Amino acid sequence: MSEGALANLRDELEQIFATIGVQVSWVDRATSPEHASECLEFRAIILPIQPTSWGFRPRAMGTVLSLDPPHTVFIFFPTIVRTVMRLESSYYGRYGADCRLVARGMARIMAHEMLHVLAPGLPHSEEGLMKRALNRNDLLLERPVIDPAFADAFRRTLLAGNKTKRLLLGASSPHSGGH
Numbered sequence: 515m516s517e518g519a520l521a522n523l524r525d526e527l528e529q530i531f532a533t534i535g536v537q538v539s540w541v542d543r544a545t546s547p548e549h550a551s552e553c554l555e556f557r558a559i560i561l562p563i564q565p566t567s568w569g570f571r572p573r574a575m576g577t578v579l580s581l582d583p584p585h586t587v588f589i590f591f592p593t594i595v596r597t598v599m600r601l602e603s604s605y606y607g608r609y610g611a612d613c614r615l616v617a618r619g620m621a622r623i624m625a626h627e628m629l630h631v632l633a634p635g636l637p638h639s640e641e642g643l644m645k646r647a648l649n650r651n652d653l654l655l656e657r658p659v660i661d662p663a664f665a666d667a668f669r670r671t672l673l674a675g676n677k678t679k680r681l682l683l684g685a686s687s688p689h690s691g692g693h
């Protein structure tokens with residue numbers, strides 16, 4: 515991902531978590547593998563593949579494979595681009611992560627999955643960011659709304675493990691640029 519795309523993604527994530535009083539820091543583990551932190555750390559893996567190739571439904575946008583550390587969330591970049599750009603086909607090559615709207619969609623899917631990791635017992639909510647099936651409006655509406663039960667559980671887990679409401683997030687993408 516380009517610097518600009520990462521900056522957009524970082525902005526969007528900071529805004530989402532600020533709504534529940536959680537501060538996000540960012541580290542690039544490719545360049546700072548030894549950077550130590552007292553924060554709870556998440557890894558976000560941006561997958562350039564179709565979700566069906568991992569056995570998920572075609573419209574899946576993100577997933578979590580394990581709740582254990584290192585906390586890792588996966589997002590399916592092609593599905594997010596298709597949803598944001600209203601594309602029906604699998605073609606997404608014209609649009610890249612540099613697009614602010616794509617960054618917003620990516621950040622919201624990442625946040626959705628991160629909330630699942632720290633609040634694993636909760637069912638999806640009826641409305642807002644923790645709905646089961648997020649649509650284009652949910653990805654792009656001006657203010658993302660996090661269900662209070664998720665927000666509480668997330669903050670509780672964060673505080674229990676770290677005594678600080680801070681998150682550290684690293685993103686990595688198998689592709690750098692090109693899309």
Ligand SMILES: [Zn+2]
Nearest residue numbers: 626630645646
């Ligand atoms: Zn979910």
